[in-house]
Amino acid sequence: MAIHITIDCFAALAMTRFFYGGSMKEYVWLFPIIFMFHDMEEIIGFKFFLRQNTVELQQRFPFILRRYKDFSTEGFALAVYEELILCIAISTIAYFIDSNFLWYIWLGAFLGCDLHFFIHLIQVSIYRRYIPACITSLICLPVNTLIICKCLLCIEDSAIFTGAFMALGAILVFVNIFIAQKLMGWFTKKTAN
Template sequence: MKEYILILPIIFIFHDMEEVVGFGYFFKKNPDLYDRFPRVMKAYRNFKTEGFVAAVYEEFIPFFGVSLLAYYFPNKVLISMWYGLFLALAGHFIIHIGQTIYLKKYIPSFITSLICLPVSVSILLRCTRVMDFDLVTILTIALSIILMMFNLKLAHKLAHFVNGRMHIEENVMR
């Protein structure tokens, strides 16, 4: 199982680079999404790549940190946290694939989601075969997924903060 642990942050970065490169252009070319999905798109108002990059970096920290800890200090809790993070990321891929199907148009994240989902499922299934799913493991996995959901909210707040700071600095420089 140890041979898979450091693949998690690599898959995360591979996927998120497609988002970083493509979302600015995507939002500019699809302004109708703000009217069609106001509640969802509220998180992406005043989108700037710099804010998004800050959010991606913030999200990367737990993926990288937990993976390193689980690799160098393997124990039930760290491995379970890692597994929960991997499950959360696989769920993220499924959401992006669903969004693309629903919108009937390419969303930056779709291609890497198609590539990364089967790889992630394969790794998760292989790890499932060797893990002991007792109460501690199940609770730790669930807690990791919940924490990543909260972390996503934090990442969005960070993106808005960075975008707001950039807006202030742009106005000062004029």
Template sequence: MREYLLLLPIMFIIHDMEEIVGFGWFFRNNQWLFDRYPKVMNMYRDLKEMPWKLGVYEEFIPFFGVSLLAYYFPSNILFSIWYGFFLALTAHFFVHIGLSIKIRKYIPSVITSITEIPVSIIILYKCAKIMIFDSATVLFTIIGILLMLANFAFLIWGMTFLNRKFEFRNDMRFYIAEDE
């Protein structure tokens, strides 16, 4: 299983590089999304690119951290948490594809989502064959998924906080009001 552990942060960062490179341009060139999907898009309305990019780096820390811990200190608990993280990332890929289908447009992150899903499924399958799925494994896999959901909530809060409290010079907002 150790041969797969470090693929999690690598796959995450490759995927998120597509987001970092493309989302600023995407939001600035698809302003209609803010009117059509206000509940989802309002969190991006006043968001500048720098807090969002810092949020991506914050998101990398748990992926890298649990992978390193499981690699250097192998245990069923760490493997299970890692497996939960990997399941969460794979589900995240499907969300991007679903959103792209819903708006009938390319969303930055779809290319890596499409290319990484088959790899993710193979890795998850191979790891599942190695792992012993007892109640502790299931529990810590669920804990891994819940930790990623909690981290995502923290990410949203952190981006909003940074956006409000700090001025980032020469930074662009995702949403540009028509009167500007």
């Protein structure tokens, strides 16, 4: 009986810690890991996908083909590398400086990554076929969402303060996507000559 009660207590503590305990510091390094896991699918499949689907993309989504058809895998990899550097920088600064506003920027960037996965799933539902990004988006979206929910439980500041810095982090991610795409185009042109 005592052993059973002890096991139940440990199970209850573990579940409480899983759903309510911890801090953002526990999850900080999952951001760059999840990001790279996802982006490897994009790097590996991007050019092949464009080659295999050129005709259909030209008919249904010509703006996508115009934008990406000339990009190289190397240019794409450089863009991902630049994004990874930002991801690691945000995570490192938040981890070592350990200030609430930096954690909220990190959480906002992580949320931006989560929204990026969601956008890929919308793209798949519109295109109705595999695109290089959908498998890892499907895997990472629930994991990211759970981590975000757990991190939100750690917040002790006002919603306005938290929301402002989270918005800053998410905006940083989305602005950087455009910078990375410009870098991808520049590098592709530079290496083509």
